[in-house]
Amino acid sequence: MTGFDTRAIHAGQDPDPATGAVIPPLHLTTTYKQDGVGGLRGGYEYSRSGNPTRDTLQTALASLEQGTRAMTFASGLAAEDVLLRTVCRPGDRIVLGGDAYGGTYRLISKVQEPWGVGHLPVDLNDLDAVREAVAPETTRVLWCETPSNPLLNVSDIAVLAEIAHAAGTLLVVDNTFASPYLQQPLTLGADVVVHSTTKYLGGHSDVVGGALVVADAELGERLAYLQNAAGAVNGPFDAWLLLRSLKTLGVRMDRHSANAGRIAEWLLEHPAVGDVLYPGLPQHRNHEIAAKQMSGFGGMVSFRLRAGEEAALRVCERAQLFTLAESLGGVESLIEHPHRMTHASAAGSPLEVPADLVRLSVGIEDVDDLLADLDQALG
Template identity: 70%
Template sequence: MTANEYGFDTLAIHAGQEPDPRTGAVVPPIYQTSTYAQDAVGAPRLGYEYSRSSNPTRDALQECLAAIEAGRRGLAFASGLAAEDTLLRTVCRPGDHVVIPNDAYGGTFRLFSKVAERWGLDWTAVPLDDLDAVRAAFRPGHTRLIWAETPTNPLLNIADIPALAGLAHEYDAMLAVDNTFASPYLQQPLALGADVVIHSTTKYIGGHSDVVGGALITADAGLGDELAFHQNAMGGVNGPFDAWLTLRGIKTLGVRMDRHCDNAERIAGYLSEHKAVAQVLYPGLESHPGHEIAAKQMSRFGGMVSFRAAGGPEKAVEICNRAKLFVLAESLGGVESLIEHPGQMTHLSAAGSALEVPADLVRLSVGIETVDDLLADLEQALG
């Protein structure tokens, strides 16, 4: 099944998930096995030998991921960072250079600064919404990747995917886009010129805060084959039950994202008029500097809202601690609403660096609860 044949929600429910041919089971089985009987030496059944290399449940997930991102190959991993690490070690070599956002996710920054740098990968952090700055950061012959997030975590900045793709390809580099915040339902970077899409499937794709996973989806089958080799060689795959949970989450991705967006739009509007809020960061607001680009490359603006507390860092922490319905927790993209202080939680690894986030910043992952209940909780938390 491909995006050319069917709509998004149909693909999410059916791609890679045909009824089991033996029993007729409508939901793909969980193949909870590590190894497979072979018919003869060197003759595995349907190519299955060992579940690190391939597993029918994971294969179903990977086919579905490729379909909903309109890609040629989908690969599933044990976490988003396992996917990121596999991508870097596949396409980069010691001495190569990568351009990253100057407000990248803290875990991504840690991967570059504390892990990849040690084996010889260099990187430069620039605002990706400034194409002149991106071009100036390029090192012809050495820059292998532009690594983009859009919207970014947690400042919700917007990068122009087609423009970055054009710039990367001009220098014979690749564009990798972390599409976690938008989800494939709201944005499809491969169709806009990106070479690889990255996901923490823990977030919106899984959608229920009950599984950790990651994914890579490629536009080119050859690159997909290279990544698949490294996926097996490095071994950072997810187990069959995790793959099954993620596949279950995908089935409702479209309807969940519609509610996430509905609620986030209401909350962003409410916060923008509250005296305890100094600034709201949400690309759906016309005041957002990336609003026009987001409107071109996203169907809607997502369920993540960040804001800066008018009372400074102490007030931001107080708001997080006072929230009740918004659960004080890291991660995002689940059906329940979460609140966090990025500076002391998800982005602590960037403290003291050029990527340090503002200390007065609060990040909301807006869930799918009754929006009036969420607004009431924010009202009491803001004081």
Template identity: 65%
Template structure:
């Protein structure tokens, strides 16, 4: 019988050390492996770029949690995305992606791969007719989905989009960073590949940079594995170990992140300083019912638009104390950010531009009363 999520998060890929009985497997901090004669590899390991037992344990764990055949651990989320794009695309190919995709993803596809002849179309993923039209562009190879989206928390119908993508012969990729496998299982909904910035909720402690791909097709996995080996964007043993350590508490952390974010979102609805609250856990959110169907919780990310415009938003972002002003998200501590000049500065002036009155909150697992007091004290009166 398949074990539950939290049990697998703690045990899969984490067998105790057979030599000492240490319940936590050691960190294999090594660059190379001694061979039993030429080509006599122990466990298939020969050099740290091609494989490392600590990285293998993380990859086994990720594949289990996302329900995929293979997983690959990278040095960053964008390194993971880049390897996938290079494994799938050639000059002249076309990518369809959401018009609210993470700015770094758009920059990678549009500017880095665009310079090599890869084309892209951004479209509202909530408009299935528009998506179908974009997928009809000759040479479309990938449909890229991010749900919930960053930073406006739009919810995309993974199953419906997967059907459209497959009908057009496209690979369906889902960035599952915001939800994590604790709250959303894209492969079970029809996706082909899952992308993660493991820096975020999977690591969970703001002390490691990493990325991952989870794939359910052996041929594609082989192509991605070759690109990773040939280009070398692998996670280090220590980074892999830190990510595994974080994943052990993923289920309980995501429950607390979601609980705190829900309380904050509800408290901010109707606040005179707030023009809009973007959180899928609110019944008024346009994607609420869909999120309730395809997710098991609404997550720890929310954004707000300040009624006082950019000046009010900037003052708010610079006035909190428990919420700390910083890039990134998904750690146990709460962070506040100003997307238009931080995470999404690279897409200013494009269709993906984020309004300058929007503030993004990564809600941590602190006492919710302290978080609410911090927000209330920083908002314009």
């Protein structure tokens, strides 16, 4: 198998046979001429069912995650919805990490649960608790984010896979924070990888999307059926933008990780900061697991303010180079208050995040400029 960066640039992206164009064409079409009734060219009939640009993206993502098949969607939550409706039935249960993304928790607790699918949050670092929670016959999915959003906990994917498979359960790993450049969960035993491609895969804050990548071809067929039947696919231009972005994923993640590591170390020494959450720090409780299963520690840093929630809000409001905004993974640095922004839907639940927490999506700017901005914001 060729290297990651080579596959990011070339997998599924041979030069166009008609023109020799080195960039895959953008197929902005809804339908395709048939050579007689049922005479499909390349299997294409309607762009919800299949589009060459989207297929190229799916081939590339399957290669990067070392899976058998990838499916892309209009958003990360659309991907999650198709996955859960494919594998879960009334009476089933989902076990998920106790600090999962608020949108995932909302989908499970407010959309899936009224249809009879239960859920149980658990600390994925407490392996005995995970074993107890993953009940054979009823637990259909063990849902893991690693690193998690926004507390940056890291779970041992290989061990969770053993626990899940012993109970006949699927292990689903949200790999959004790491990206396939830093971590490939399918090679560690996971069954499904989930991405919000809006984030690091897109990388430029200009496209919304989601993806599923699977190890098992039969499961891929089932997911692809609902991808078409429910229709929440990404458009061809969105797919083309993502293909463009994949080509620089490796070099971007190197800079994101380097900048985040510098900032995390700087925050450790700041008197206003009580705790720094970054898996690259030796003090992080999951540092050894992260070092074992990741090739770098990513661009996300969270920290807690000693003076509490109001101090956290002031830091978010005072930051200038760090833009106050939701989302993450773009080339520009962002700052947010998860308790009131991205994770507001988890307020009052077992997944509620601390009110004194600030989350940084560290971009690829000059790190000294980022440090100067944090210094004045914390001052």
